[in-house]
Amino acid sequence: MTGSVAYTSYAVNITVTAPNSVSYTNLTTIFTSSVGSGNTIFTYPKDFSTGANTNFTGTYSVYFNGTLAAEAFFIGLTNSSQYHRHQTVDVKATYASGENVTITIQGNIIYTSTTAQADSSGLVHYVNSTILSEASIGTYTVTIISISNPTKKTAAPDVQSFTVPGYSVNITLLNLVAIPVPSIIFKVSENGESVSESISNVNGTVFLKLEDGTYLCNATYSDVLVGQQALTITGELALNFGLNLTSLNVIVMDEYATKLPEVKIHLVPGNQTLTTGINGTVKMDSMLPNVTYTLNVSRYDMLFKTNLTIQSLPSTTWYNLTIICPTMTLNINVTDARGRPVNDAAVEAQELLGGRYYSGTTANGAVSLNCPFGKYTVMVLIKGVTVNETTVSLNETSVNLPIVCSFYGFDVSVRAVDYFGQPMPNVNVTLQRSEWRDSRLAGGDGLATFGNTFGGDLNVTIRLAGQSEPSVVRSVSVDNSTPIEIKIDRYVLLAGVMVEASQLLAVVIVLIVAVLFLSVEVFRRRWRRPKENEV
Structure with a gap:
């Protein structure tokens, strides 16, 4: 309290x-x-x-x-609420002195009934050391009924239940490499009678309840017996159970010994599809030995090995298999916007998943690259500028790939003119695209010509002779060889001399003012002269 x-x-x-x-x-x-x-x-x-x-x-x-x-x-009636096999069941109850009772113990396949008499103190005492020798796991009931008349007990018969719980037995199923194996059907029998059937979990373990005794354990995988062992239980137990299951280690590489990731391997029997990791390997655990397997191997969902056979897989810890991805030839033909072969173009091919570059330089527009089976991004670079990029599936021994550089091969002309549209000679004209740039001096007609060059989006910069700062910077889009006219509004060409338009305007204004002033002065003098004559 x-x-x-x-x-x-x-x-x-x-x-x-x-x-x-x-x-x-x-x-x-x-x-x-x-x-x-x-x-x-x-x-x-x-x-x-x-x-x-x-x-x-x-x-x-x-x-x-x-x-x-x-x-x-x-x-309770019994000295325990739980018993294991071979333990003694001790029953006690209180009745009248000399009262006769029937004691019954039953459950599952066990049934026994006997009579007893209370001693002088009224104690009914019954002991049985053999009744549970073959008991199965379950619940059992003890019932005591008085067969005397009258009886000391006025309530219902004495009834109590006890259990035979079994021992916890945890078994981990391991293949030949000692890797736990899930989904194994594990059957336990005793004297030819099934006791339990379970399936190993993701950790390869089955959790059982078994009583004292000797059992036969069978492990089955894909309807094939892969392990059998006799097991004697005397108490709580945890053990490993070996299975006759081997493991397959597959390495996929190209002919340059580069490991290839994301390669799919379909395996029958078993109907499994596994994928190589970043190191180009994949492991298939728990395979039935002495079975012939067929593998179909693919990259980018394209088969490159079919019906690859492993005859009667050996019963060993690891079976190592190396698969070589074949090398294919990629024939590339590069032409410009006018269909002419492009020489000295750099061509690069790289797998969509990354990895090695395969590169070459065109001669008469053609180049051939030897690349492993797969899918590639192909880029064409001219003077360091990427002029085309495409994707190709390299799934045949020889693949032809034409690439048209639609924005290369133009004759680009830039004409520089002054404020009044007059040609401006000797100006420096620069074309730029990405990191590439090229410069020319305009001729007497103000025209700078760039032969066999880039089209598309270009930056045009014009500088006057002797000047470092640009006079004009303009973005243009070129899709043909039509001359581009760029007006330099700031300058006017006057008698072969480049004059700023603002200065010319100032001179013109001064001249106009001077002319007006002279005109007024002349008019004034002429107007005064007649008057003087009159005087």
Whole structure:
């Protein structure tokens, strides 16, 4: 008792209600300590009211001062609620002195019934050391019925259940490489009778409940027996169980010994499809030995090895298989916008998944690359500028790939003119695309010509002779050889001399003002001369 007033005595009523609903009491006093707690010890049925007993099997309810607190305890017929095989079942019950009873124990395939007589103290005592020798896991019931008339018991017969739980047996199934194997059908039998059947989990483990005895264990994979072992159980057990299953290690590489990732390997029987990792390998665990396997190998969903056969896979830890991806020839023909072969163009091919570059330079527009079976991005670079990019499937011994560089092969002409559209000679004209640039001096007609060059989007920069800063920077799009005219509004060509338009305008304004002034002065003098003549 806790939480009470310190140094205080409390009257306590402890009531025990038996399974036959008859209650017995114990009235006592508890003295609390300095912290308000107190306790006492008493024994049921000795310390309780007259007639208290444990004659009935079942739950006895205990109450503290009515409903302030409640607990319970159980009185059974047997000395344990659980037994294993070969253990002794000890049954005790209380009846009238000399009363005759029938004791029955039954469950699963076990059944026994015997009669007994209570001794002078009313005790019925029955011991059986052999009844559970072949018991299976399950629940068993002990029943005691009085066959005397009258009987001391007024309630229903004494009944109690006990269990034969078995021992926990955890078995991990391992292949020849000691790798756990899931999805194995594991069967356990005893004396030819099936005891359990389970399937190993993702960790290759089966969890069993088995009683004392010797069992035969069979492990089956794809309807094939891959392991058999006798197992003797005497208690809790965890063990490894070996299986006759081998493992396959496949390495896929090209003829340059480069490991190839993302290669799919379809395996029959088994109908498995596995994919190589970044190191070009894939492992297939737990394969049936002495079986012929067929492999179909593909990249980018394109087969390059069909009906590759492993004859009668050996029963070994690892069987190593190397697959060489074949080398194909990629014939590339590069032409410009006018259909002419492009010389000295750099051609690069790279797998879509990355990896090695394969490169070459065109001669008369042609170049051949030897690349492993697969899919590639092919780029054409001229003077460091990428002029075309395409994708090709290299799935035949020889593949022809024509590439047209639609924005190369133009004759680009740029004409520089002044504010009034007059040709501006000797200006520096620069074309630029990406990192490439080329410059020319305009001729007397203001025209700078770039032969066999790039089209598409270009930047045009024009600088006057002797100047480093550009006069004009303009973006143009070129798709044919039509001359491009660029006006330099800032300058005017005057008598072969480049004059800024603003300066010319100022000179013109000054001249106009001077002419106006002279005109006014002439008019004024002429207007005054007639008047002087009149005088």
